[in-house]
Amino acid sequence: MKTQYYTATSIDGYLADDENSLDWLFQFGEVEGMEDDYPQFMDQVGAAAMGSTTYEWLIEHENLLESPEQWPYEIPAWVFSSRKLPVVDGADIDFVQRDVASVHDDMVKAADGKNVWLVGGGDLVGQFHDQGLLDEIILSVAPVTLASGAPLLPRRITEPPLKLADVQKYDDVFAVLTYEVQYSDER
Numbered sequence: 001m002k003t004q005y006y007t008a009t010s011i012d013g014y015l016a017d018d019e020n021s022l023d024w025l026f027q028f029g030e031v032e033g034m035e036d037d038y039p040q041f042m043d044q045v046g047a048a049a050m051g052s053t054t055y056e057w058l059i060e061h062e063n064l065l066e067s068p069e070q071w072p073y074e075i076p077a078w079v080f081s082s083r084k085l086p087v088v089d090g091a092d093i094d095f096v097q098r099d100v101a102s103v104h105d106d107m108v109k110a111a112d113g114k115n116v117w118l119v120g121g122g123d124l125v126g127q128f129h130d131q132g133l134l135d136e137i138i139l140s141v142a143p144v145t146l147a148s149g150a151p152l153l154p155r156r157i158t159e160p161p162l163k164l165a166d167v168q169k170y171d172d173v174f175a176v177l178t179y180e181v182q183y184s185d186e187r
Contacts, residue, residue: 001108002135003116005125006041007152009139014149015120020057024144032171034140041138046114047107048073049100051124052081053150064088076110078103080124100124101131126155129181137162137179160184 008025009015016022050058062070068089076092079085080103085095096103107116118125118134128134139152162179169175 003133004136005118006138009141009152010144010146012145013152014146015152016150017146018149025142031173034170044115045117046111047075048077048117048119050079050119051121054120055079100127104133122151122153126153132183134181139177141175
């Protein structure tokens with residue numbers, strides 16, 4: 001069981017642009033060779049977590065309040081937020097305001113031996129890292145720069161550095177980098 005951050009990023013480390021748009025990513029459509037990456041990843045996931053901005057983006061992008069059957073996950077999801085958010089009918093969502101460490105155990109139990117996916121955003125993932133709960137970062141790097149927007153992971157991770165575990169190249173467009181998170185013995 002791993003707790004993984006699986007996301008797409010621009011070369012300069014942004015998840016979304018200043019308007020919280022992913023049009024920069026969607027311009028690529030289906031990239032040859034990557035068609036099976038997401039389904040294979042999801043086959044290994046038993047629970048998901050996201051912040052309120054990611055959840056709200058999903059609601060808007062997928063029109064989930066009018067079409068709740070479009071909720072993209074068949075696994076339990078936790079949404080971390082300090083505000084009241086709209087509920088997607090029929091979705092297995094737990095809205096939480098607690099520390100990530102106190103929720104992680106519940107997510108691991110629900111995942112039942114499968115992985116926990118940290119959908120985003122970067123600050124939430126950083127909170128999992130700060131608690132020593134992040135095992136892996138999987139980045140699909142798109143060949144664009146955004147100059148500003150929502151940062152990939154607004155944390156300094158320098159000591160010990162991440163360990164590059166895998167690199168894959170797709171259609172001369174995307175690089176998928178998998179990093180193992182290393183923690184010092186002092187934590």
